Amino acid sequence: xxxxxxxxxxxxxxxxxxxxxxxxxxxxxIPDLPLFDAVADKALAIFKRLKIPDDxxxxxxxxxxxxxxxxxxxxxVFGSYDPxxxxxxxxxxxxxxxxxxxxxxxxxxxxxxxAIMNERPNAELMLIAPSQKIAKRAFSQAAGxxxxxxxxxxxxxxxxxxxxxxxxxxVVPSRIxxxxxxxxxxxxxxxxxxxxxxxxxxxxxxxxxDVFAEIKGSLGKRPDGFLLQITTxxxxxxxxxxxxxxxxxxxxxxxxMRRSLLPVLYELPPEMAVNDGWRDRSTWGMVNxxxxxxxxxxxxxxxIEKAEIDGPHQMALIASQHLNVEVGQGLNADRWAGALYWExxxxxxxxxxxxxxxxxxxxxxxxxxxxxxxxxxxxxxxHRHSRKWLAWHWAWCLRPVLxxxxxxxxxxxxxxQLGQLGITDSAAEQVExxxxxxxxxxxxxxxxxxxxxxxxxxGVAALVDALEEEGFELGKxxxxxxxxxxxxxxxxxxxxxxxxxxxxxxxxxxxxxCVGNAKAEQRGNNVYxxxxxxxxxxxxxxxxxxxGAILMDGNxxxxxxxxxxxxxxxxxx
Numbered sequence: 001x002x003x004x005x006x007x008x009x010x011x012x013x014x015x016x017x018x019x020x021x022x023x024x025x026x027x028x029x030i031p032d033l034p035l036f037d038a039v040a041d042k043a044l045a046i047f048k049r050l051k052i053p054d055d056x057x058x059x060x061x062x063x064x065x066x067x068x069x070x071x072x073x074x075x076x077v078f079g080s081y082d083p084x085x086x087x088x089x090x091x092x093x094x095x096x097x098x099x100x101x102x103x104x105x106x107x108x109x110x111x112x113x114x115a116i117m118n119e120r121p122n123a124e125l126m127l128i129a130p131s132q133k134i135a136k137r138a139f140s141q142a143a144g145x146x147x148x149x150x151x152x153x154x155x156x157x158x159x160x161x162x163x164x165x166x167x168x169x170x171v172v173p174s175r176i177x178x179x180x181x182x183x184x185x186x187x188x189x190x191x192x193x194x195x196x197x198x199x200x201x202x203x204x205x206x207x208x209x210d211v212f213a214e215i216k217g218s219l220g221k222r223p224d225g226f227l228l229q230i231t232t233x234x235x236x237x238x239x240x241x242x243x244x245x246x247x248x249x250x251x252x253x254x255x256x257m258r259r260s261l262l263p264v265l266y267e268l269p270p271e272m273a274v275n276d277g278w279r280d281r282s283t284w285g286m287v288n289x290x291x292x293x294x295x296x297x298x299x300x301x302x303x304i305e306k307a308e309i310d311g312p313h314q315m316a317l318i319a320s321q322h323l324n325v326e327v328g329q330g331l332n333a334d335r336w337a338g339a340l341y342w343e344x345x346x347x348x349x350x351x352x353x354x355x356x357x358x359x360x361x362x363x364x365x366x367x368x369x370x371x372x373x374x375x376x377x378x379x380x381x382x383h384r385h386s387r388k389w390l391a392w393h394w395a396w397c398l399r400p401v402l403x404x405x406x407x408x409x410x411x412x413x414x415x416x417q418l419g420q421l422g423i424t425d426s427a428a429e430q431v432e433x434x435x436x437x438x439x440x441x442x443x444x445x446x447x448x449x450x451x452x453x454x455x456x457x458x459g460v461a462a463l464v465d466a467l468e469e470e471g472f473e474l475g476k477x478x479x480x481x482x483x484x485x486x487x488x489x490x491x492x493x494x495x496x497x498x499x500x501x502x503x504x505x506x507x508x509x510x511x512x513x514c515v516g517n518a519k520a521e522q523r524g525n526n527v528y529x530x531x532x533x534x535x536x537x538x539x540x541x542x543x544x545x546x547x548g549a550i551l552m553d554g555n556x557x558x559x560x561x562x563x564x565x566x567x568x569x570x571x572x573x
Contacts, residue, residue, distance in 0.1 A: 014253075052065055104137060122174065127176065366463065398425070408538065
């Protein structure tokens, strides 16, 4: 094909609007692309020639053991390179495929093919694995492929002590580095080809967003390069860089966004995944393209059977890793029952300001927590006409929490960017913000005569002092609300209100995360949703909601004059 009139890389259409029908009917998930066939065919021939290093007998090649799905993917990765202009028309690739589909082995093979096909002298190629153990395995796989081929043995020098493979070429030398997902190692690298194995694990690292920006920035200086991500779904709700990458990939696939990105996502349509639809054996082959090759149907069935004994946590793990089911509120281990109905009660038009307009009474509640916790705050109002409860939430954390809780730091930073979490340098800033919320409710005449502000009695002295300075009275306006088993009634009550749609909320990402983190424990007749059960993941704003529910359950009446509101149009929720 002619190359002088080729469109810009971002104009190649990589969308696949009919992906749902394709995955159900097990058809290719790669759209029809104007690939450079000579380059694509050469790369595929090299890939097919490589021998599988951990195969019994070590005689089978990828061409003999592989399937069309991986062959098509290899052709797309390398066939998007224009050899005349030396520009790659698709610069990023994301392959989402479940565990057991030879992901790490294919990653090692692809990075080896990239080294053989490379035309840039002294090019750096980087394979980033989620751990030292997997990095070692990836190196072992690549080195094994080299040892099993006489020509490759003369071409490459694997160095096990450094997980490095050097291409011995006087004209176009290059090297492959296989490293663990350590930002200190990745930062500053100027790789032409970067392959990330298990993006969702890498995304947990501190400053992962900065590292990704650096990797992608280097592509602009190396138009012949690519970034390839091969990953399973995460074991927890997607967050940070992984959530961003997955969201963009889905939008590109669905035709909602144009990017120089080819997404190949082996995941069930959402309507098939809900209500445990993924447990239907007929769906397993849809998302496991290597089914009954590198992973068997009986193995998956056995893992699910074991998970039924081990409990919900293990079931969520199996579903996410072997069937690419996105873990969320419906797949959380020991989940709080209200999580099942949280999303359906979200109303994106609802805001705190709107609550001040349409409610006849409101209460506020806080769960302050320690220095490494979130300060969670909630406002609950009662709609003047429908009598439904409306809820809005806030949270703050001290800046050192980002270092103390590195595993959730990317999520906290994401929420801060959304304006739903305040990262402060002092606790006084958090207290001031909470007091301002209470003052706004009071100024709107919406607090009840008594018990308008409910607080966990521990660690709230500074907040109480600040509220008293604004004229709120301890014991009258401000009341302590017992935690632990004393919240059991509120927890059950909120569950029922969510079930029948009598509690609406603003659909904040903050609360989607907290509700997804919530784990419930049944002790006798009481239900506990505790910080201890949730572990490092935070639920403080949800506890604030339960605390406020205790006050609302008393059916409070406002003391303010609402006559001025009667003539205003009412949003019925």
